[in-house]
Amino acid sequence: MESPFIIFIVEDDPWYGQLLHYHLSLNPENTVHLWTSGQECLDNMHLLPDVVTIDFSLPDISGDKLLSTLRLRWPEVPLIVISAQDKIATAVHLLKMGASDYLVKDDNTKDFLWNAVQKLRETNGLRQRVKSLESQLQAKYDFSKIMKGNSPAIKRIFGLMEKAAQTPVNVSITGETGTGKELVAKAIHMNSGRHRKPFVAVNMAAIPTELLESELFGHEKGAFTSAVARKIGKFEEANGGTLFLDEIGDLNPAIQSKLLRVLQERELQRVGGNERIKLDVRLITATHKNLADEVQKSNFREDLYYRIMGLPLLLPPLRERGQDTLYLAKYFVDEFCREYGKPALVLAPDTLDKLRAYAYPGNVRELKTIVELAAVLSNGPEISPADVMFAPAGRDTSFLSSEKTLRAYTCAIVRHYLEKYDGNVPQVAQTLDVGKSTIYKMIQDGEV
Numbered sequence: 188m189e190s191p192f193i194i195f196i197v198e199d200d201p202w203y204g205q206l207l208h209y210h211l212s213l214n215p216e217n218t219v220h221l222w223t224s225g226q227e228c229l230d231n232m233h234l235l236p237d238v239v240t241i242d243f244s245l246p247d248i249s250g251d252k253l254l255s256t257l258r259l260r261w262p263e264v265p266l267i268v269i270s271a272q273d274k275i276a277t278a279v280h281l282l283k284m285g286a287s288d289y290l291v292k293d294d295n296t297k298d299f300l301w302n303a304v305q306k307l308r309e310t311n312g313l314r315q316r317v318k319s320l321e322s323q324l325q326a327k328y329d330f331s332k333i334m335k336g337n338s339p340a341i342k343r344i345f346g347l348m349e350k351a352a353q354t355p356v357n358v359s360i361t362g363e364t365g366t367g368k369e370l371v372a373k374a375i376h377m378n379s380g381r382h383r384k385p386f387v388a389v390n391m392a393a394i395p396t397e398l399l400e401s402e403l404f405g406h407e408k409g410a411f412t413s414a415v416a417r418k419i420g421k422f423e424e425a426n427g428g429t430l431f432l433d434e435i436g437d438l439n440p441a442i443q444s445k446l447l448r449v450l451q452e453r454e455l456q457r458v459g460g461n462e463r464i465k466l467d468v469r470l471i472t473a474t475h476k477n478l479a480d481e482v483q484k485s486n487f488r489e490d491l492y493y494r495i496m497g498l499p500l501l502l503p504p505l506r507e508r509g510q511d512t513l514y515l516a517k518y519f520v521d522e523f524c525r526e527y528g529k530p531a532l533v534l535a536p537d538t539l540d541k542l543r544a545y546a547y548p549g550n551v552r553e554l555k556t557i558v559e560l561a562a563v564l565s566n567g568p569e570i571s572p573a574d575v576m577f578a579p580a581g582r583d584t585s586f587l588s589s590e591k592t593l594r595a596y597t598c599a600i601v602r603h604y605l606e607k608y609d610g611n612v613p614q615v616a617q618t619l620d621v622g623k624s625t626i627y628k629m630i631q632d633g634e635v
């Protein structure tokens with residue numbers, strides 16, 4: 188049940204007070220209290236009224252004195268002044284002191300008061316809804332609630348995210364596709380002092396080069412042939428909040444220079460415009476490339492690199508997060524069942540082996556897709572190895588270019604064959620001409 192809307196009427200004329208009390212009590216959701224003096228009202232403020240109506244001429248405290256006391260101590264509570272005087276100067280004075288409304292005592296007062304209370308109820312309802320949605324959103328972005336992981340590598344990232352949320356420093360996130368870069372950026376924003384302001388994400392690689400400048404900085408009407416109206420750019424959209432620039436490593440040199448200037452000057456001019464627009468934007472960038480290498484190769488401006496680097500976060504690929512693969516797989520299965528109202532599903536031991544053996548070039552995104560598909564395909568309470576389907580082999584074309592140690596290559600090869608033969612260790616051992624126990628040991632040590 189909704190809590191009642193508490194109304195205080197402070198009125199020394201008993202007949203008039205009763206009239207207002209009766210009228211406002213017609214709505215059963217209102218709880219109305221009638222106080223005949225200012226002191227009585229102050230003594231009962233612990234009841235936390237949603238609105239107080241004040242008669243301007245009270246016996247003990249003047250209306251404006253009571254108004255200023257209430258305003259000072261309970262600034263959130265709306266105050267409606269009811270007065271016999273129809274003087275504009277008094278009304279203006281009281282409204283300036285913080286009264287929400289000023290009503291003159293006449294035959295219509297009770298109806299005006301009814302409407303004023305009704306409006307406050309609606310505003311109150313909306314305010315509470317906004318508050319509850321805000322706290323839901325906040326809870327949704329609680330680091331540990333959205334970013335799952337137990338490995339030391341990911342825990343280190345959580346620690347850095349915490350630090351990033353507490354300061355307005357720029358953040359640069361590096362990680363392979365699907366490692367959670369956008370999730371990290373959103374979580375930092377939602378846990379920072381800017382969480383009530385916009386979070387705007389732009390994928391630089393997805394926007395054609397010729398549109399990028401106007402997309403980021405906006406344009407004025409007529410700036411170019413197709414500019415039929417003024418357009419606000421992503422920087423302006425994010426003003427006061429956070430701008431997440433994904434795939435920053437793919438930026439062409441001309442836009443790199445413009446971006447650098449905007450970041451240095453903390454203001455921008457829309458394309459074709461003269462007005463200088465001040466910016467207060469927290470920048471989070473992400474890339475799957477090694478930006479330092481790109482600087483070395485002269486593909487990325489060194490000055491821009493240092494300007495955006497801020498706090499660097501290196502998201503490890505899933506295959507380097509040890510037991511997190513299985514931890515995340517179980518989490519995604521539970522989430523899937525909860526979301527679709529399915530009875531709980533478990534991953535069979537062979538399925539866990541199969542999931543553990545795969546390299547996940549698409550990282551967490553790929554694991555999530557695989558596990559959700561497996562949950563859809565499964566018959567009965569257990570997800571079997573046959574329900575788990577990986578993308579066609581041979582996707583990982585970067586095999587030799589990634590410059591791993593010999594041991595890491597060995598593990599990758601064993602992982603590949605375990606995947607190919609559905610975790611059938613004797614068959615993998617036979618194909619690679621190694622002992623079964625070597626492979627069992629690698630599985631046991633979490634290497635494959």
Ligand SMILES: Nc1ncnc2c1ncn2[C@@H]1O[C@H](COP(=O)(O)OP(=O)(O)OP(=O)(O)O)[C@@H](O)[C@H]1O
Pocket residue numbers: 333334335336362363364365366367368369370371433475551552555
């Ligand atoms: N640690 C995690 N816990 C739970 N979900 C995760 C985690 N990491 C990533 N995800 C989920 O994986 C998917 C991919 O994450 P996200 O889009 O943030 O990755 P990305 O690195 O930005 O990818 P890309 O580089 O391809 O844009 C999303 O559905 C995200 O919610």
